[in-house]
Amino acid sequence: MHRSDSALVATTAQLHAHGYRLTGPGRTIIAALHGAGRYTTARQLYEGLRGRSVGLASVYRTLELLADLGLVRRRAEGGGETSYLPYGAGSQVQLTCTRCGQVRAINASICPTADLIAAAEAASGFAIERLVLDCSGLCAACAAGEA
Amino acid sequence: MHRSDSALVATTAQLHAHGYRLTGPGRTIIAALHGAGRYTTARQLYEGLRGRSVGLASVYRTLELLADLGLVRRRAEGGGETSYLPYGAGSQVQLTCTRCGQVRAINASICPTADLIAAAEAASGFAIERLVLDCSGLCAACAAGEA
DNA sequence: CTGGTTGCAAAATTTTTGCACACTC
DNA sequence: GAGTGTGCAAAAATTTTGCAACCAG
Numbered sequence: 001m002h003r004s005d006s007a008l009v010a011t012t013a014q015l016h017a018h019g020y021r022l023t024g025p026g027r028t029i030i031a032a033l034h035g036a037g038r039y040t041t042a043r044q045l046y047e048g049l050r051g052r053s054v055g056l057a058s059v060y061r062t063l064e065l066l067a068d069l070g071l072v073r074r075r076a077e078g079g080g081e082t083s084y085l086p087y088g089a090g091s092q093v094q095l096t097c098t099r100c101g102q103v104r105a106i107n108a109s110i111c112p113t114a115d116l117i118a119a120a121e122a123a124s125g126f127a128i129e130r131l132v133l134d135c136s137g138l139c140a141a142c143a144a145g146e147a
Numbered sequence: 148m149h150r151s152d153s154a155l156v157a158t159t160a161q162l163h164a165h166g167y168r169l170t171g172p173g174r175t176i177i178a179a180l181h182g183a184g185r186y187t188t189a190r191q192l193y194e195g196l197r198g199r200s201v202g203l204a205s206v207y208r209t210l211e212l213l214a215d216l217g218l219v220r221r222r223a224e225g226g227g228e229t230s231y232l233p234y235g236a237g238s239q240v241q242l243t244c245t246r247c248g249q250v251r252a253i254n255a256s257i258c259p260t261a262d263l264i265a266a267a268e269a270a271s272g273f274a275i276e277r278l279v280l281d282c283s284g285l286c287a288a289c290a291a292g293e294a
Numbered sequence: 295c296t297g298g299t300t301g302c303a304a305a306a307t308t309t310t311t312g313c314a315c316a317c318t319c
Numbered sequence: 320g321a322g323t324g325t326g327c328a329a330a331a332a333t334t335t336t337g338c339a340a341c342c343a344g
Contacts, residue, residue, distance in 0.1 A: 021318050021323055042309080055326040060309060062324095064225065074223040076230075078211065080308065080334045082223040095273045106270045116263075116280065123253045125287030126242045133263065134279040140272030168298055168343050189334080202301040207334060209299095227309050227333065 007086055008034040011071050018069060025054045029062045038103045039075050039083035073132075092132045097139035104139070154233055155181040158218050165216060172201045176209045185250045186222050186230035220279075239279045244286035251286070 011030055015022055032045050042063055046056045063084050066072035072084050085094075088105040092113075095104045117128050158177055162169055179192050189210055193203045210231050213219035219231050232241075235252040239260075242251045264275050 023317060023324055025325060043307095053326075057310075057327080058325055064309095067225065074225075076221040076223040078214065078221075080229065082227065082229075082308085093267065095267065095271050095275070097273070098276065104271055104273075106267060117282070120240065120242065120253060120280075120282050124242050124251060126244070126251075126282065126284050127290050128242070128282045128284040129245065130283050132281040132283075133267075134281065135264070135267050135273065135275045136277050136279075137273045137275040143272075143274050166298095170299060170342060172300065200301075204302080204335075205300055211334095229333085 005034075007088060011066065011086060014069060014071055015065075020065070025052075025058050026062055028052060028054055029059055030066070033063070033066075033072070033084060034086055038101060039077070039085045041077075041081045041083045043081070044083075070130075092130065094132070094134055095139070096134065096136045097142055098136050099138055099142040102139055152181075154235060158213070158233060161216060161218055162212075167212070172199075172205050173209055175199060175201055176206055177213070180210070180213075180219070180231060181233055185248060186224070186232045188224075188228045188230045190228070191230075217277075239277065241279070241281055242286070243281065243283045244289055245283050246285055246289040249286055 008031060011034070012022055012027070028049060029045060032048055033040060036045075042056065042059045045063075046054070046059050049059075063072065066086075067074050067084065070087070072086050075083050075085070077083055085103060088094075093106050095106065096102070097104075113131055113133075117131055120126065121128055155178060158181070159169055159174070175196060176192060179195055180187060183192075189203065189206045192210075193201070193206050196206075210219065213233075214221050214231065217234070219233050222230050222232065224230055232250060235241075240253050242253065243249070244251075260278055260280075264278055267273065268275055
């Protein structure tokens, strides 16, 4: 849990730096999102927080705010629901298991991303600000349990 | 337009190979999606096809089908709408302009993706099936016109 | 012919908004 | 204290579904 804890602290620090206030419910929502460790929908967060009197609207408002600040990544699954995952601190290499939906981030330093950025900029004329590498396939556990 | 034409042909071939029938409206929707050249929402496609008697439901059904077959990529923008972009034929390196929203695909062969896959598999235990590299920043035109 | 596909309109979901109150700064 | 964030419930928007007619194979 250390990794998500530090990401959580970084997120709240960013909010603070942008002049946003952070009350109890906001912290609860952000903590739940970071604790989930995988793409999560607003409704899933809301259900997980039942009994703590957090409104669904606040979940949406918080997620949208984080997304606008670039702290969280949005994804469209089937079924018309949007799900969210915090950007790991500095690591933009994500692996998604096509079977169980687990998302894992690995350290970007194992990949020559600087070369990638240079090559992509040369080929396109873009000024690249962020690079995200998405890999999908079967995680070790799902591959082992395959029929 | 040659590039999107061939991608369009590949898409219809895939549908055919999977046993799906393709009627006039279906072709119209798929052609419009490929012609757009950027992430497009169901409603945008529908509006662009006004007068050709294509129903919004068919747009949704077609997009969902393509997404399930892995021929199209889903994205969640702000505002709760899902938008779609065809996967280029074999090229999984996409650049998105954060200002104008243009999406451009560059050839994957300029990047050492084989090394990336090997490194990521070793680090994670995943059996990687697809790799998508997303870069975001300013395209050349937007960078030039910057205030 | 057979069975998947479509348009239309209704239904179900998801997301946003208005407002009084609580709480942070 | 001043002003932002919140919960609740209503409203808006997005997406799905039912059904008869249509069309591809």
